[in-house]
Amino acid sequence: MKPQNMIFIMSDEHSNQTMSCSGHPMVRTPNLDALAAHGTRFTAHYTPSPICVPARASLATGLYPHQTGNWCNGTPYHGAIKGWNHRLQEQGYRVTSIGKLHYRDEADDTGFDEQIIPMHVVNGTGDVIGAVRDELPLPVRHQTKKLAEGVGAGDSTYLQYDRDILREAQTWLTEEAPKYGDQPWVLFVSFVCPHFPLVAPPEFYEMYDRDSIPLPKGQPGSGYTRHPWIEALAQCQIYDQFFTPKTRTIARAAYYGMVSFLDDNIGKLLGTLDSTGHMGDTRIVYTSDHGDNLGARGLWGKSNFYEESAGIPLIIAGDGVPAGKVSNTATNLLDSYQTILDCTGIELTDAEQAMPGKSLFDLANADDDPTRAVGGEYHAVGASSGAFMIRQGRFKYVYYVGYPPELFDLESDPEEMDNLAPKPEARDRLAGFEAILRTMFDPETIDRRAHEDQADLVEKHGGREAVLKRGGFMGTPTPGNTAEFISSN
Numbered sequence: 061m062k063p064q065n066m067i068f069i070m071s072d073e074h075s076n077q078t079m080s081c082s083g084h085p086m087v088r089t090p091n092l093d094a095l096a097a098h099g100t101r102f103t104a105h106y107t108p109s110p111i112c113v114p115a116r117a118s119l120a121t122g123l124y125p126h127q128t129g130n131w132c133n134g135t136p137y138h139g140a141i142k143g144w145n146h147r148l149q150e151q152g153y154r155v156t157s158i159g160k161l162h163y164r165d166e167a168d169d170t171g172f173d174e175q176i177i178p179m180h181v182v183n184g185t186g187d188v189i190g191a192v193r194d195e196l197p198l199p200v201r202h203q204t205k206k207l208a209e210g211v212g213a214g215d216s217t218y219l220q221y222d223r224d225i226l227r228e229a230q231t232w233l234t235e236e237a238p239k240y241g242d243q244p245w246v247l248f249v250s251f252v253c254p255h256f257p258l259v260a261p262p263e264f265y266e267m268y269d270r271d272s273i274p275l276p277k278g279q280p281g282s283g284y285t286r287h288p289w290i291e292a293l294a295q296c297q298i299y300d301q302f303f304t305p306k307t308r309t310i311a312r313a314a315y316y317g318m319v320s321f322l323d324d325n326i327g328k329l330l331g332t333l334d335s336t337g338h339m340g341d342t343r344i345v346y347t348s349d350h351g352d353n354l355g356a357r358g359l360w361g362k363s364n365f366y367e368e369s370a371g372i373p374l375i376i377a378g379d380g381v382p383a384g385k386v387s388n389t390a391t392n393l394l395d396s397y398q399t400i401l402d403c404t405g406i407e408l409t410d411a412e413q414a415m416p417g418k419s420l421f422d423l424a425n426a427d428d429d430p431t432r433a434v435g436g437e438y439h440a441v442g443a444s445s446g447a448f449m450i451r452q453g454r455f456k457y458v459y460y461v462g463y464p465p466e467l468f469d470l471e472s473d474p475e476e477m478d479n480l481a482p483k484p485e486a487r488d489r490l491a492g493f494e495a496i497l498r499t500m501f502d503p504e505t506i507d508r509r510a511h512e513d514q515a516d517l518v519e520k521h522g523g524r525e526a527v528l529k530r531g532g533f534m535g536t537p538t539p540g541n542t543a544e545f546i547s548s549n
Contacts, residue, residue: 061405066403070347075352079092100385104451111190123415125437126501134186153404155245157248161175164181193443193511223325226328238336264318264320276353293364300358342378343377343378352369365458390433390453395423398412416435430454437501
């Protein structure tokens with residue numbers, strides 16, 4: 061593959077299901093649709109962990125959370141394990157980030173030549189209360205009530221931040237990119253929308269008729285019974301208790317509006333890429349770190365392996381990428397490592413070839429591979445034990461340490477409302493998936509390690525009661541703002 065520039069665009073909390081090109085009946089994403097028509101869209105793309113810090117550490121390193129030790133939002137990446145951007149720097153390539161990184165702090169060597177208006181974890185420590193997982197019931201996240209407050213049309217620091225990110229990215233493409241014409245550069249542009257607060261600019265919010273938005277599936281009283289691991293999560297993250305049927309639909313309309321706002325920003329960014337003459341020598345990747353449950357099963361935010369939370373968009377475009385193709389091969393955010401090196405012409409070392417990921421350019425140019433399996437793991441807030449996922453072909457398998465598993469046929473049951481695992485006819489398939497799982501993970505050992513490391517972290521911050529008293533916050537504040545902590549005592 062001819063070495064070229066790359067612009068890697070990332071969003072935060074964008075579910076794969078909420079794009080018009082992925083089949084959503086309401087959400088309008090004309091710019092992402094156009095990008096997909098110009099390139100290849102992957103239908104089965106997953107986060108390695110459905111929460112910000114572990115997912116972003118995995119993106120950086122190409123490794124799963126158990127390989128990096130970035131378990132939760134209280135264990136941020138600090139660059140000790142080198143990533144793809146360090147490899148680019150070794151070759152003398154320019155590597156710039158604009159926007160959210162969610163690493164420990166700007167002073168760490170995380171492989172960027174410059175970080176423009178970066179967002180990092182609060183006070184270099186992040187969400188330590190998410191590491192309190194030593195006993196049931198898990199600590200109640202009282203700050204979750206803020207999610208239901210003020211939903212709808214308006215403005216927020218996150219919307220303002222995304223506007224700033226767009227402006228800085230356009231400036232970089234116009235003023236800085238021309239300085240590096242003799243070698244490839246990589247620009248990592250990381251927006252925060254559609255991450256809550258669920259407030260959309262009025263012009264995008266009004267695009268959606270609230271009366272036409274159905275209530276989320278699996279509502280209390282509907283007859284749906286949550287898996288016991290999921291029930292423990294819901295009793296910790298009590299978001300749904302503060303919503304009414306009306307505010308649920310308003311919140312969903314706001315999320316859709318934020319997705320369209322994000323799409324508009326991406327369109328403007330790619331317009332600048334084109335107007336500066338770099339569209340022809342720059343490959344493009346668009347993805348997110350995880351999705352959002354958006355009220356499904358009474359859950360909001362992320363933190364589980366249902367499609368709403370774990371399935372993320374992936375569109376790649378540019379020279380050497382099939383146009384208008386849809387790939388059903390299972391892929392993972394970990395694949396970004398090999399993809400970026402492939403784009404810029406850096407050959408993989410033996411160690412990198414042995415890593416879990418594979419270049420998305422290779423996958424885009426191949427036939428669908430129903431045998432490829434990708435995984436995920438979760439050890440953060442609301443997890444009474446470690447959760448692990450395997451996606452292969454049409455099936456998804458979720459293994460919960462100490463709980464029964466779940467198995468879904470995503471072709472016949474895309475909404476994941478029929479757990480096949482308890483059915484006798486699924487016995488052989490379950491055994492096959494557990495065998496795949498144990499080639500990728502040692503669930504019980506990993507779960508024990510995560511609990512031990514997190515117990516040490518909690519002790520370092522004064523112990524369980526001190527951490528609960530300090531509490532948590534709703535979303536990392538934008539640069540220049542401070543977090544408001546709410547106690548869990």
